[in-house]
Amino acid sequence: MTPGQRLRQIANVLNLTTPLGLVVAAASRSTMSRGPRGLVVAAGYHWRLPHAGAFTIGNVILYRAPHGVAGKNTVLLGHEERHSTQYAYCLGLPFLALYGIAAGWSMLRTGNPGSGNFFERQAGLAAGGYIDIDNPTPEGSSGTRIEA
Structure with a gap:
């Protein structure tokens, strides 16, 4: 791990988001394993919300995909890792409220x-399966997230 990745890992433990992510992963009976760069991959998440194929809480990336498949898409993993960094620089739990505000603004x-959400744009819209409505691709312009 780089010093920055170690700092993110420590920050997300201290700001309580990684412990929260571990609790959610355990409560949802997801299979946890060590991921790259200080991340934890939690596979087999089956709760109804959120609807995404993958989402991040601290340094824990929760996937609907089963163990062995989860975390293999390096583009999506990189997108979710950037959300992990966002938790660190937003000082943890405030990220959830800030993300909610950004998602609401995007909806309006x-x-x-996703398409107008600052945090999703910073993490990479295409990497997260979102369409950039400012630069739609021929594949579609629905602006919906692609399930992983």
């Missing part, structure tokens, strides 16, 4: 929670 502007 674009009709979906």
Whole structure:
């Protein structure tokens, strides 16, 4: 791990988001394993919310995909890792409220929670399966998230 990745790991433990992520993973009976760069991959998440194929709480990345498949898509993993960094620089739990505000603003502007969301844009819209409505691709312009 780089010093920055170690700092993110420590920050997300101290700001309580990684412990929260571990509790959610355990409560949802997800299979946890060590991921790269100080991340924890939790596979087989089956709760109804959120609807995403993958999402992050601290340094824990929760996937709907089963163990052995979860974390293998390096592009999606990189997107979720950037959310982990966002938890660290937002000092942990405030990220959840800030993300909610950004998702609401995106809904008002674009009709979906991702395309105009600062945090999703910073993490990489395409990497997270979102359509950039400012630069739609021929594959579609629905602005919906692609399930992993």
